[in-house]
Amino acid sequence: MRRWLPLLAAAAAALVLGLVVGPASLGLGAVWDAVWGRGDETAQSIVRGLRLPRVLLAFLVGGSLSVTGATLQAVVRNPLADPYLLGLSGGAGLGAVAAIALGVGGAWAVPLAALLGALLAIVLVYRIALVAGGLLDARVLLLAGVVVGAFAASLMGAIMALSPAREVRNALLWLLGSFDGASWQALTIFGAYALLPLAALYAMARPMDLLALGEEPAQFLGADVERTKRRLYLAASVLTAVAVSVSGIIGFVGLVVPHAVRILWGHTHQQLLPSAFLLGGTLVVVADAAARTAFAPLEMPVGVVTALVGVPVFVWLVRRWAS
Amino acid sequence: MGELIFEARGACYRYPGAGADAVSDVDIEVAAGELVAIVGPNGSGKTTLARLLLGVIVPSGGAVLAAGRPAAAWTRRELARRVGVVAQREEPVFPLRVHQAVLFGRYAHLGPLGAPGPRDIEAVERALERCDVGHLRGRWVATLSGGEWQRVRIARALAQEPDALVLDEATASLDVRHEMEVFELVAALVRDEGLAAVLVTHHVNLAARFAHRVVVMDGGEARAQGPPQEVLRRDVLEQVFGWPVEISTWRGAPQFVPLRRGERGDESSA
Numbered sequence: 001m002r003r004w005l006p007l008l009a010a011a012a013a014a015l016v017l018g019l020v021v022g023p024a025s026l027g028l029g030a031v032w033d034a035v036w037g038r039g040d041e042t043a044q045s046i047v048r049g050l051r052l053p054r055v056l057l058a059f060l061v062g063g064s065l066s067v068t069g070a071t072l073q074a075v076v077r078n079p080l081a082d083p084y085l086l087g088l089s090g091g092a093g094l095g096a097v098a099a100i101a102l103g104v105g106g107a108w109a110v111p112l113a114a115l116l117g118a119l120l121a122i123v124l125v126y127r128i129a130l131v132a133g134g135l136l137d138a139r140v141l142l143l144a145g146v147v148v149g150a151f152a153a154s155l156m157g158a159i160m161a162l163s164p165a166r167e168v169r170n171a172l173l174w175l176l177g178s179f180d181g182a183s184w185q186a187l188t189i190f191g192a193y194a195l196l197p198l199a200a201l202y203a204m205a206r207p208m209d210l211l212a213l214g215e216e217p218a219q220f221l222g223a224d225v226e227r228t229k230r231r232l233y234l235a236a237s238v239l240t241a242v243a244v245s246v247s248g249i250i251g252f253v254g255l256v257v258p259h260a261v262r263i264l265w266g267h268t269h270q271q272l273l274p275s276a277f278l279l280g281g282t283l284v285v286v287a288d289a290a291a292r293t294a295f296a297p298l299e300m301p302v303g304v305v306t307a308l309v310g311v312p313v314f315v316w317l318v319r320r321w322a323s
Numbered sequence: 324m325g326e327l328i329f330e331a332r333g334a335c336y337r338y339p340g341a342g343a344d345a346v347s348d349v350d351i352e353v354a355a356g357e358l359v360a361i362v363g364p365n366g367s368g369k370t371t372l373a374r375l376l377l378g379v380i381v382p383s384g385g386a387v388l389a390a391g392r393p394a395a396a397w398t399r400r401e402l403a404r405r406v407g408v409v410a411q412r413e414e415p416v417f418p419l420r421v422h423q424a425v426l427f428g429r430y431a432h433l434g435p436l437g438a439p440g441p442r443d444i445e446a447v448e449r450a451l452e453r454c455d456v457g458h459l460r461g462r463w464v465a466t467l468s469g470g471e472w473q474r475v476r477i478a479r480a481l482a483q484e485p486d487a488l489v490l491d492e493a494t495a496s497l498d499v500r501h502e503m504e505v506f507e508l509v510a511a512l513v514r515d516e517g518l519a520a521v522l523v524t525h526h527v528n529l530a531a532r533f534a535h536r537v538v539v540m541d542g543g544e545a546r547a548q549g550p551p552q553e554v555l556r557r558d559v560l561e562q563v564f565g566w567p568v569e570i571s572t573w574r575g576a577p578q579f580v581p582l583r584r585g586e587r588g589d590e591s592s593a
Contacts, residue, residue: 074417077416078416079416079417203435203436204435205435206430206433206435207430209427209430210427210430212415212416212417213413213415213427214413214414214415216410216413217408217410217413219379219399220377220399220403220406220407220408220410221403221427221428221430221431221479221483222399222400222402222403222404222430222431222483223399223400223430224398224399224400225399262417262418266418266420266423267417267418267419267423268423
């Protein structure tokens with residue numbers, strides 16, 4: 001309880017902050033009324049139609065990225081692994097950039113293309129990492145992620161070089177992450193796709209504890225190592241792919257949040273995963289609020305905000321880890 | 324003799340792509356209440372034999388049984404309730420406290436979501452007590468000495484409430500005191516709790532004093548096996564290790580001393 005109370009309080013405060021800040025200045029009371037469908041019509045449509053789905057989506061995406069980060073850290077036994085390590089951000093980016101450059105219309109074209117790109121990258125990385133005898137090698141998995149990501153990035157570069165400037169700008173903005181396109185529909189779809197991987201990962205919390213010890217000890221303590229690794233990799237990467245497709249690439253959350261939770265509250269995944277979910281959601285909602293207001297009426301990509309905060313924290317963590 | 328825990332009959336194993344068997348036609352038996360040491364030079368097949376017994380690899384010929392069933396036919400979870408393993412090295416990447424590390428020994432008994440029950444807590448406490456690491460329960464494992472960490476890992480294996488322990492070079496990096504503590508602990512567990520124990524070790528002299536039976540591996544074959552005084556003879560050890568040795572006896576247990584060049588009389592005159 002000592003841990004959950006502050007986390008839940010911070011999450012609630014972040015959600016309120018996310019609802020209150022924005023170009024139209026609405027007081028706390030007006031926002032509260034609007035959430036429950038009372039008071040001013042315009043306020044209602046701003047809060048219920050725009051801000052509420054946006055903060056909820058930001059929370060879910062931030063939480064999901066943190067959970068996948070924690071998972072992949074256990075799988076590759078490296079506390080500095082992050083959800084994008086496995087090349088799927090490159091795949092998603094390639095899909096999105098291709099859709100933008102080809103001028104495919106419709107609100108769902110870019111997210112769908114990003115999702116397809118990410119899934120393609122997942123399959124490719126997984127195939128490369130299945131080494132002799134059909135075993136999934138965590139070290140090869142990392143390298144495969146890096147090369148698939150690099151390959152996708154160079155294709156992306158080629159497409160951008162050949163595209164008109166405006167399209168390039170749109171693609172770049174998308175890549176840097178944004179909840180600009182949040183809607184109830186996006187929230188529902190994301191929620192529907194995220195629920196199963198999140199539940200599956202939580203159900204595998206104990207095998208994750210064992211896997212983090214190393215594959216051999218995990219096996220002798222009763223974990224079915226190969227099956228666990230595959231399921232964890234697939235659940236985590238599908239979850240990341242769906243997150244990327246609705247919000248673009250929001251960096252450093254999945255790296256820094258699990259790490260912070262480990263330092264504060266320890267490493268058993270039954271506690272780590274839900275704590276990381278709450279803290280990650282909280283931070284992304286706050287980052288999104290900052291992205292919306294810092295240069296209003298212009299909006300910064302939320303990925304820029306998380307990177308600006310995340311990089312120094314990451315450097316500090318790496319140096320702390322190395323010593 | 325107690326219930327048979329491990330049994331290999333004509334067991335063979337060849338690594339994929341290798342030109343020869345790493346383990347070839349080995350017969351061994353390990354019963355409850357028995358401490359069996361596997362000794363032999365590097366690359367003689369000791370660890371491969373242990374991996375066969377633990378069902379990590381499937382024999383390419385013959386049969387290997389653990390608790391009456393082909394070792395590789397157990398699920399890892401089922402086998403973890405029967406057999407605890409302490410391997411040579413394990414370096415945790417993520418910080419962990421001692422009591423948490425020992426609780427991991429209960430995971431094979433726990434469902435995916437439920438909290439550890441009173442029986443699990445009791446098993447952890449008993450294991451901590453038995454291995455004399457109860458006072459370390461709140462420590463981070465990274466701050467333990469090599470010997471303490473090894474005892475914690477034995478406690479973790481005991482928390483599994485197994486019928487057998489397998490230690491693969493578990494004392495390789497320990498100094499004399501810590502190594503003796505580990506051997507004494509395992510011998511006491513075998514004597515008092517009727518566990519079966521398999522010790523893969525380089526320390527022939529300690530094997531001679533602690534083990535009921537010794538298996539001498541050489542080139543993948545069990546060159547000799549039986550009580551230490553019958554097996555650890557000069558001719559066997561010289562042939563297996565390819566080095567001149569002299570055997571003496573300490574309280575009935577054969578103890579060998581590797582000779583320096585020229586130390587044996589018949590050699591210096593030659």
